[in-house]
Amino acid sequence: MQKWKINLIVLWFGQFMVMSGMTMIVPFMSLYLQELGVTDPHQVSIWAGVIFAGTFVTSFIFQPIWGRLADRYGRKMMLLRSGIGMAIVMTLMGFVATPWHLLLLRVLNGTISGFVPAATALISTTTPKEKMGYAMGTLQSGVLAGSILGPFIGGLAADWFGFRPLFYVTGALIFLASMLAFFLVTDRFDPAEAARKPSISVMKGLDQLRRIPQLPSLFTVTFLIQFSIISSMPLLPLFVQQIHNGTEYLAFFAGLVGSVTGFSNMIASPLLGRYGDKLGAERILRISLIGAGLSFIPQAMVTNIWQLLAARFLLGIFLGGLLPTVNSLIRLHTPDGMESRAFSFNTSSLSLGNMLGPIVGGVLSGWITIRGIFVVAALLLLLNAVWVKRTLFARKSVGH
Incomplete structure (x- = not known):
């Protein structure tokens, strides 16, 4: 092998x-x-x-x-x-x-x-x-x-x-x-070559990566993706309780709603990654952002648990084309020898979305309810698609 x-x-x-x-x-x-x-x-x-x-x-x-x-x-x-x-x-x-x-x-x-x-x-x-x-x-x-x-x-x-x-x-x-x-596991890392390169601080490394126009855009995309998705997650069990008729199997359905997105995401990620190799990662990212944004809209209008499950399953399919595609694009635009640093900054963006998403979602839900949170998430992802078109497609010809 x-x-x-x-x-x-x-x-x-x-x-x-x-x-x-x-x-x-x-x-x-x-x-x-x-x-x-x-x-x-x-x-x-x-x-x-x-x-x-x-x-x-x-x-x-x-x-x-x-x-x-x-x-x-x-x-x-x-x-x-x-x-x-x-x-x-x-x-x-x-x-x-x-x-x-x-x-x-x-x-x-x-x-x-x-x-x-x-x-x-x-x-x-x-x-x-x-x-x-x-x-x-x-x-x-x-x-x-x-x-x-x-x-x-x-x-x-x-x-x-x-x-x-x-x-x-x-x-x-x-x-x-x-x-x-x-x-x-086999690593192609060459210690001698790495030692010949000047050692730079974390902030200087961030400054170097920031000068590559695609990378700040991708870090922002990662934050907005995670923020949009995670903002409604803690509220889903309460939403299930609202739309589910009766208390029978309530915990089961709450868990199912939370996991069905992950199942479709897990199935779709390798498939959309393969299409990204053929059609271009930027195109798959933009299509997935639009699809994910539109998938949030019916969640704001569902009236029963089965409609919510269908909408969450559809959302998971499009989510499968987001973070893997972002990672592919980060590797494409990162200079050799700085890959780990670039992916680490991207992981920090992910962690920031994980921290702020539930907090902001919880605060906003008191005014606009979870249905409003779904609409906000849809808008953020659709605006994200516009951001991708303006920053990645427009700068695709820009070299390292």
């Missing part, structure tokens, strides 16, 4: 394990806090929100730092650093005695994270250019599969084995994924 295909398979598994490990805690976060001695419902809600956000805050800050080191010392080294570090931190979460311990470990987890951007950069430098869209789409499907199945596996396993053993198993699986990467 060709080396780039082996890399893709191993890193798909690694992405799946890392993302499922990071999301497994979501279904039972509040219950775990109660086991740690927090009994007041209001305090549980506050702790759960702070602990959940802690990872994204430190990830936003530290991703560019790890990206700089990856360009300097190798992407595979950053993969192993992040994977082994997260395996240790995840295992330690099973030993915590207070909410403060859990918060500190989640913050530390965000600090040492970087598996996803390092894997993306490594795939981008080892995959043939004509297969780049397919590889990025396939890699993204691993992230999505982990994000979808992580909460499901976590909730199921917590019922069977309890909370603490789940952290030990998750840590062991992430360590296994890191060892597979150590033995099977």
Whole structure:
């Protein structure tokens, strides 16, 4: 088997394990806090929100730092650093005695994270250019599969084995994924060539990348995509409760609505990546942005759960052409030797969208309801499509 295909398979598994490990805690976060001695419902809600956000805050800050080191010392080294570090931190979460311990470990987890951007950069430098869209789409499907199945596996396993053993198993699986990467993944990184290049700071690296006109546009697109999509996510269970007749199977339908988008996204990502290789990544990105924006409009008008499921499934199909295509375009426009840095800045944009989306969506929902949030998301994505046409298509001829 060709080396780039082996890399893709191993890193798909690694992405799946890392993302499922990071999301497994979501279904039972509040219950775990109660086991740690927090009994007041209001305090549980506050702790759960702070602990959940802690990872994204430190990830936003530290991703560019790890990206700089990856360009300097190798992407595979950053993969192993992040994977082994997260395996240790995840295992330690099973030993915590207070909410403060859990918060500190989640913050530390965000600090040492970087598996996803390092894997993306490594795939981008080892995959043939004509297969780049397919590889990025396939890699993204691993992230999505982990994000979808992580909460499901976590909730199921917590019922069977309890909370603490789940952290030990998750840590062991992430360590296994890191060892597979150590033995099977091949990196084209040349340490001697990297050493000959001048060492530049994170801010100077950002300044260099900023001068490439397509990259700031792509970072902005990533932020707006994530902000638009995530702003309504915390409100979906309440919306399901509003439109679902009766209380029977309410939790099941709330979970199904949350996951159906991920399933269609996971299926569509490799297919749209393949079309991007043939038709051009810019075109697929613009079509996907328009399709995703239009898919939000019927969600604002649904009257029953089945209509909402259909609209969310359609949304997931178009979402499959967004982030993988953005990653392909970032690689296309990034100078050799700065790939990890570029993907790390893009991951910071993603983390910023993850942080601000739920906050802004929650505030706005008090005035315009969740139906209004769907309309706002549609407008943002459609305006994003116009932004892509003005910045990427107009500057497509601009060289590095």
